Amino acid sequence: MTAPSQPQHTAQPAGLAIPAGMPRRQTPATRRPLDLNRLSLNQATTEPYTLAEAAAACAQAGIGWFAPWRHKIAATGLAESARILKNYGLRVSSLCRGGMFPAPTRDERAARIEDNRRAIAEAAALETDVLVLVCGPPNGCPLDEARQMVEDGIAALIPYAEQHGVRLAIEPLHPMFAADRSVIVSLGQANDIVQRLGSPWVGVVIDVYHVWWDPYLDREIARARGHIFGFHVNDWVVPMADTVTSRGLMGEGCIDIPRIREAVEAAGYHGPIEVEVMNRDLWQKGCREIVEMVKNAYMLHT
Amino acid sequence: MTAPSQPQHTAQPAGLAIPAGMPRRQTPATRRPLDLNRLSLNQATTEPYTLAEAAAACAQAGIGWFAPWRHKIAATGLAESARILKNYGLRVSSLCRGGMFPAPTRDERAARIEDNRRAIAEAAALETDVLVLVCGPPNGCPLDEARQMVEDGIAALIPYAEQHGVRLAIEPLHPMFAADRSVIVSLGQANDIVQRLGSPWVGVVIDVYHVWWDPYLDREIARARGHIFGFHVNDWVVPMADTVTSRGLMGEGCIDIPRIREAVEAAGYHGPIEVEVMNRDLWQKGCREIVEMVKNAYMLHT
Secondary structure, eight states: OOOOOOOTTOOOOGGGOOOOOOOOOSSOSOSSOOOGGGEEEEGGGGTTSOHHHHHHHHHHHTOOEEEOBHHHHHHHOHHHHHHHHHHTTOEEOOEEEEEOOOOSSHHHHHHHHHHHHHHHHHHHHTTOSEEEEEOBOOTTSOHHHHHHHHHHHHHHHHHHHHHHTOEEEEOOOOGGGTTTTBSOOOHHHHHHHHHHHOOTTEEEEEEHHHHTTOTTHHHHHHHTTTOEEEEEEOBOOSSOSOTTTBOBOTTSSSOOHHHHHHHHHHTTOOSOEEEOOOBTTGGGSOHHHHHHHHHHHHHHHO | OOOOOOOTTOOOOGGGOOOOOOOOOSSOSOSSOOOGGGEEEEGGGGTTSOHHHHHHHHHHHTOOEEEOBHHHHHHHOHHHHHHHHHHTTOEEOOEEEEEOOOOSSHHHHHHHHHHHHHHHHHHHHTTOSEEEEEOBOOTTSOHHHHHHHHHHHHHHHHHHHHHHTOEEEEOOOOGGGTTTTBSOOOHHHHHHHHHHHOOTTEEEEEEHHHHTTOTTHHHHHHHTTTOEEEEEEOBOOSSOSOTTTBOBOTTSSSOOHHHHHHHHHHTTOOSOEEEOOOBTTGGGSOHHHHHHHHHHHHHHHO
């Protein structure tokens, strides 16, 4: 993969510049061979391609897990999507994504909860028991109230989730997304919500991109024991061309992924590992080429 | 001020897009007239201009505080800088910046501590009792070790700081800077360091841009009581053209600045309020125009 495109404003005035220096990883690239059976392709990594194209590429690469996104499911059709995935022998590690709870009016909030119910039903139809929740931006609401709307929204979904056998996985996003994508911004905050809701149907998904900076990450991963429903890998590359679409493949950036993975395993999670790399340069490549790169980066740097 | 320049990659694939919606402020723009006597111009806001130019603009605008940066002091000369500021009747709210502690070798770390000693002496010469610490990126070190180097570096400076009557103000930066600017990324983490070091010469500076996202901000501001050495204002604007140089003036973004200011005041801080807006579009304007805009934004939206 080529280097991410450079940001428009790389050069900084001399006085504001800081000598470069990303963190060095503490752990060797691979201390023991990673189990390929845990690798799951998150469909955002192959965003330009259809579900059928991405599924075919996974099957060819010997990848057994897949994590579809709802807009792709909608484009292909739910029943057809389920059929394609089954034909390729792919299991669904999670469905991306529910959430988006905050809204200024009661009606709009109710509509969003209703949409989450549809997402739960879709997850069940795809035979996955995990729905990833990107909890949503403040959407014109004060930050504290928006956070309460998230918690209330998840609480409202629990009976429906239980009924369908689908677990709700809160994905804390990086704090840089607090204004425009998610008011849930740390694993500690997500753990607090899980603890308050006290339901086996509510837990977290841990994405290294969103949590690697956290000085209390080890403590919060340990605290998440028993409610870790997913684990996502990718990498943090600086300078950052774009906050959303310039993530790196594992090994291209500074995140000590093996260290975080081992902490997540020590906390009892041994399920699928989703590779979710939203990257415009990567998306220029062919679907099979992307999947091969994903597989190599997974084997070497996760 | 014109809208910040658009990022190169604004458009996202439809499925990844999120309905826009920044948080609404909870507090009215100004509940009571803000005291202009507390306003301080942080020199980064007028980055293209010399210390003499910025000081003159402050004096003309009736601003009584100024926060110079070391590269500007170096360009003008320390004694001459002190003379200029005194001639204009400007008091120095803080000197920006010390810090930058992590480095892979013992010699380099020692050199950085030595540079911080020079910064302390400069602060004293400028008759300010606050040195802002931007603690530095990992600089090739593992993240945990880099964080320890910060704490060790600050500890090493305490006797010298005390001797010069200069307080060391840790500025936690936004977590998006963990790889390339500061391994200290939350007020809670900074408070923990202050607590462990247990010296009246070590505290924090709170910059709304860096901390507004924190779900535990109120708690940590309250915990910082007695060791808040400074308060910086600006605003968070999305979409973000650049992580460093597209900050907004107060009122242009989504941060509930009055709410945070009141929490900081409730925790006992009533000192200068520095306006620190690093923004390439703003920097295109004349120095006096910038300072007028700063003053207006301060009066209306802080």
